[in-house]
Amino acid sequence: MKKFEEKTITTNELFKGKIISLQVDDVELPNGKTSKRELIKHPGAVCVIAKTDDQKLILVEQYRKALERSIVEIPAGKLEPGELPEVTAERELEEETGYGCRSLTHLISFYTSPGFADELVHVYKAEDLYKIEDAEGPDEDEFVELLEVTLEEAEEMVLNQRIFDAKTAYAVQYLRLEEMKKNT
Structure with a gap:
């Protein structure tokens, strides 16, 4: 297991562009609570x-x-x-x-x-x-x-x-x- 891992519950893709995409993930925190993460995906x-x-x-x-x-x-x-x-x-x-x-x-x-x-x-x-x-x-x-x-x-x-x-x-x-x- 990764230290302090946040497990993805759901992913909602908000935007998919030519260079980047934007998504909001619902995650389970190490303490069992949940939170949201706004993430940008980029090809590098x-x-x-x-x-x-x-x-x-x-x-x-x-x-x-x-x-x-x-x-x-x-x-x-x-x-x-x-x-x-x-x-x-x-x-x-x-x-x-x-x-x-x-x-x-x-x-x-x-x-x-x-x-x-x-x-x-x-x-x-x-x-x-x-x-x-x-x-x-x-x-x-x-x-x-x-x-x-x-x-x-x-x-x-x-x-x-x-x-x-x-x-x-x-x-x-x-x-x-x-x-x-x-x-x-």
Whole structure:
């Protein structure tokens, strides 16, 4: 048995969209009482930490409707049905930045908001980058601007909240720790 497991009694799907679905579950708590849980189901996503040969971090700026503003992020996107995360990572890197990579390493996977969503983000590091001649380009409803910045510039973007999503803040912190490790 899982510690503190909540057993599902009923599930009521309220919305099924292109990307997410929303459901309300009635659950039995470990103490025998019942409660409701509002849950978002998500297919999962990837993000890519990529640096150019001159050690610039590749970022994209795009408008995020949920925030009603543009923010700067590392390349990322959702998994398509049946698609392996590494395939998604390579596709998103190409579509959003025009780059490909000869080496792709899975670093970690994390849940974004486990209190109400099951979205799992897989973080990859892309190395040995090359520019793709006829790159696929962003989706038709996606408008992005490519940025290439130093680690110090990315850290400044965190401080002034141009970068303030978890996956990109993680990427900046990862790169800083990697730098520190090299210098010891």
